[in-house]
Amino acid sequence: MSKEHNEEEYVEVKVKKSTLKYEKDLESLQIELLKFQNHVKAQGLKVLIILEGRDGAGKGGSIKRLTEHLNPRGCRTVALGKPNAVEQTQWYFQRYVNHLPSAGEIVIFDRSWYNRAGVEYVMGFCTPEQHEQFLREVPLFEHMIHKSGVMFFKIYLSVSKKQQQKRFKERLKNPLKQYKLSPVDQKSQELWGKYTIAKYSMLLASNTEACPWTIIDSNDKKKARLNLIRFILSKVEYPGKKEGKFSKIDKDLVRSGEAEIFKMEAEAGQNKDIENAENGNYEEEFNDATDTAQD
Numbered sequence: 001m002s003k004e005h006n007e008e009e010y011v012e013v014k015v016k017k018s019t020l021k022y023e024k025d026l027e028s029l030q031i032e033l034l035k036f037q038n039h040v041k042a043q044g045l046k047v048l049i050i051l052e053g054r055d056g057a058g059k060g061g062s063i064k065r066l067t068e069h070l071n072p073r074g075c076r077t078v079a080l081g082k083p084n085a086v087e088q089t090q091w092y093f094q095r096y097v098n099h100l101p102s103a104g105e106i107v108i109f110d111r112s113w114y115n116r117a118g119v120e121y122v123m124g125f126c127t128p129e130q131h132e133q134f135l136r137e138v139p140l141f142e143h144m145i146h147k148s149g150v151m152f153f154k155i156y157l158s159v160s161k162k163q164q165q166k167r168f169k170e171r172l173k174n175p176l177k178q179y180k181l182s183p184v185d186q187k188s189q190e191l192w193g194k195y196t197i198a199k200y201s202m203l204l205a206s207n208t209e210a211c212p213w214t215i216i217d218s219n220d221k222k223k224a225r226l227n228l229i230r231f232i233l234s235k236v237e238y239p240g241k242k243e244g245k246f247s248k249i250d251k252d253l254v255r256s257g258e259a260e261i262f263k264m265e266a267e268a269g270q271n272k273d274i275e276n277a278e279n280g281n282y283e284e285e286f287n288d289a290t291d292t293a294q295d
Contacts, residue, residue, distance in 0.1 A: 032229075033229060056188070075106045123187065214231055233247060
């Protein structure tokens with residue numbers, strides 16, 4: 001065999017410095033996640049992570065980076081589909097309870113019971129009465145989870161309307177991503193204002209002291225993934241924990257649920273999204289959402 005056939009062929013590839021830094025920081029954070037998982041197993045802890053956000057916010061990619069090096073025997077991702085005929089007759093939270101973590105487990109919900117606060121409400125898959133009932137019950141339900149000893153993280157990935165539109169177009173062009181598009185996704189841009197109102201009422205009702213929301217800007221997917229892991233690790237202790245520049249949260253991209261409520265109220269006051277509300281009366285609907293959430 002000739003020397004030509006024995007030798008490997010190489011190509012020169014240019015990689016951005018920012019990409020190399022991202023990969024290095026991600027690896028460091030994933031190592032810390034493994035340490036945390038070992039601690040969870042050793043101590044019999046129960047960890048629940050809820051990841052919410054609009055369509056195209058980057059939930060799937062974030063969960064992938066969060067879990068890709070964890071031991072699957074101690075980490076589960078839950079992504080429930082449409083409830084079946086039997087589940088539709090049950091108490092709304094019932095089918096989610098079976099998936100809550102046991103001792104030594106980390107469970108991640110890729111969307112959760114908050115479907116009722118968002119897509120179900122906006123798309124008319126539940127009645128206004130069911131939506132209002134959910135907003136009243138969810139703080140009580142989550143308080144019980146918290147009191148049972150579950151370490152509970154509620155994280156909302158926040159994407160802009162322009163960035164969401166860009167990602168939808170990318171999905172249409174990429175055969176490997178087209179499965180992510182659904183009729184509900186295609187309505188997301190048209191109903192942007194409605195989803196904003198739903199998000200606001202959700203935060204007002206469920207951003208509690210025991211189970212607060214954390215908002216992460218996800219217009220830059222890579223930064224969002226890093227900040228997601230950084231935030232979780234910042235709230236836990238475990239043997240051999242290391243910190244450094246790689247673990248520093250970007251405070252410009254991570255904010256509390258309370259800060260997000262104030263931000264949304266300021267934007268509503270400036271009338272930024274009036275043209276996006278389905279009936280053209282965004283400010284009035286925003287006030288109605290406040291009344292509903294506080295009832």
